[in-house]
Amino acid sequence: MTKNIAEQRMSEQVLAEHRPVLFRYALLQLRDHELADDAVQETLLAAWQAASNFEGKASLRSWLIGILKHKIADHWRRSVREVVTPELDQIDADNGAVDEDDFFTSNGEWHSGPSAWNDPEAALKQQEFWIIYETCQNNLPPQMAKVFMLRELVGLKADEVCRETGLSTANYWVTMHRARLRLRECLEIRWFNNSKSIKESHHA
Template identity: 40%
Template structure:
């Protein structure tokens, strides 16, 4: 092991990088601090398994990824307890019959939102979108954020939330339909009539 890999120096040498990595994913200073600490403790405990093939930092980041996943899993379990029956809980949000008639056609014409390039217009839309996201049932919003913001694959989300791919796609569809409706009702298309 290189002298600069001295575990006593891990915190000083890698703490900052681990913290930034965690902050990007968790966006919460307390949680980030917690996972960095867990990572260093776990690293010290399993130092005998460090092969020396990778750099210490890469190895620690590997541990950190697992700790972040554990954190997500814990949160999603907590949320699951609050609303165990996800698919019915989010039925309130969006009903297909409200959007489509018996022939499967849109009941109302959709408005043109345009493609705002203007950063002010975009940030206004984003503000509405944020408020709409807050109205989603928590587990659905978590799933939607995993996909759209963290850009996780369906496979990852399936593992993460213990549901089938078909369910993931259906839930994402419902989230998008609900958000689209919410945005539309809150003025996304108003400027253009």
């Protein structure tokens, strides 16, 4: 009986729905299209074969990510590369010593608030913007970066991110808030204010 339910849950179609999320997760870790694709394939195959082991206690996606993590770990074990980018795994300590005081007065008003950005959409088409974006993202404290990436890059839902990171819901909100404040400020300083001054100097 239970096996039947598990198998239903585990139809190819159901599994395939999780492919994009799993792929982004793998890509961010492995930084290689083919390897990421392989890891996802192996994960889906393993999940399909082990369908009867899935007890439905965890969400299907958490279970799949668990398998994917093993596949990625296998890859690193096999790999000769020694430097592993400590992206989504291995980081847990530090809650990011910074807090909103960097951005707000004790009354909760902006220190120096967000100014308007000139044509952000255009930035998305520029190669240089992505270098700045990545720098800003890497400048986040590790735990904060992990939460932000799981939510915004991988595309997990808030409760899934909490499960992955062990954060409470309240801490999750605070972390996302801080991440957005910091990313926003970094992009403003390094890109939007900068490109403005470059344009102005061209006119001069």
